[in-house]
Amino acid sequence: MIVLHNPSGLLHSTVELLGAALIPALECPERITAILEALSSSSSHTIRTTNFDLGDNDDPSHSQSSSSSSSLVSLIIATHSPAYLKHLSTIFQTWLSAGLVVGPDFCILPECFAVPRPDPSLPPASEPKDVYARVGYYAFDMSSGINEYTYQAVLGSANLAVEGVKLFGGYCYVNNAALAITAYRHLYPSTSTTSPSPKSSAPTPIPTAILDLDFHHGNGTQSIFYQDPSVLYVSIHGRDDSYAEYAQLLDTAIARIRQHGPRFVVVSLGFDTFELDPLGKFGIATADYESMARAGWEEEE
Ligand SMILES: [Zn+2]
Structure with a gap:
């Protein structure tokens, strides 16, 4: 079996709120380490490391580059909202620049969320200008933290599900x-x-x-x-x-x-x-x- 491994996933160590307690997220880099160790013990598998150059060409709003990483970003954009991807790639630095606090784990956790519109025909609420509110606008639970490496880690990592095309939750950011x-x-x-x-x-x-x-x-x-x-x-x-x-x-x-x-x-x-x-x-x-x-x-x- 050919295994594609994105080492940035090992840096995506976050926290979650479970049973009213803030704990290290159960979906954690140690899982990747354990899987890699098991796969490495067999000669049946070839582990290939994928590295994504996250330079300017990987800005979700500039996806015309021919580099392999930008091709991947183009595919992600075909499946996800560009505004959402832009959010993932910028929110951590924006949060710090606004002088907002991060915990000792150096991780942001959304704490307020958009209320679903009772009438689906109404246009969706627009993205809040307030940075604190904006984190929850793109999230649906408190299990999916954001740290400095989130965007880098989710490009090519094994995340499973997002709600629709512009929300993260359930430890998942890109589908x-x-x-x-x-x-x-x-x-x-x-x-x-x-x-x-x-x-x-x-x-x-x-x-x-x-x-x-x-x-x-x-x-x-x-x-x-x-x-x-x-x-x-x-x-x-x-x-x-x-x-x-x-x-x-x-x-x-x-x-x-x-x-x-x-x-x-x-x-x-x-x-x-x-x-x-x-x-x-x-x-x-x-x-x-x-x-x-x-x-x-x-x-x-
Ligand atoms: Zn699961």
Whole structure:
């Protein structure tokens, strides 16, 4: 397996509010370290380090550069709001410049949030000028802190879900599943009767699918593709099943995806389903993950 690792993720150490206590965020760099150690112990995996040059060319409002990092930013912009990305890339320094306080953890945590409009036909509330309010305008919970390295870390790290296209929350800032689908469509924009071809001119998007195995529902991923019948989103989340029960749900999910006939499948593989994980409640043991992988593989065979 080829593994892409963004070392900036190791710098994204934040805090969260849980049970009225401010604690080190449960989604933490130590998870990356543990995964890298496990992957490094096997010769089956190749770990490639990705570095994104965050110079002026990576400003979300200047995405025309041909560098690989700017290509990535262009793809992110195709899936997310440019104003939101600009916010992620600037808010920490703006906060400091305004003389606002950061804790000993050197991290900002949103503390006030925009009230949803009762009438969806009303235009959304505009971005607040006040820096303190602006942090919450782009967030929906108190688990996702912002530090000096957040923007750098989320470009190419394994974050899962954002609400719609302009909110961070649930430890997630940029939607990598949506990015992968967008990148695939960029390469293969329409259907083909044989193999996907960049030259195909048929108007129908190639069917794709996302299998979300994180403990939490991928609310952002679902929201982004909710109106798009070519992208099937299937999620198993938020229960406290044994692995036997989980395996049945997984079989159902795989059958549903096969029915859709995707040419490209993204698996959002959150390991907070592990039986000892502090975030999830599924009873999935280490050996069960091999069974999960085989379930999909043997279906393919
Ligand atoms: Zn999760």
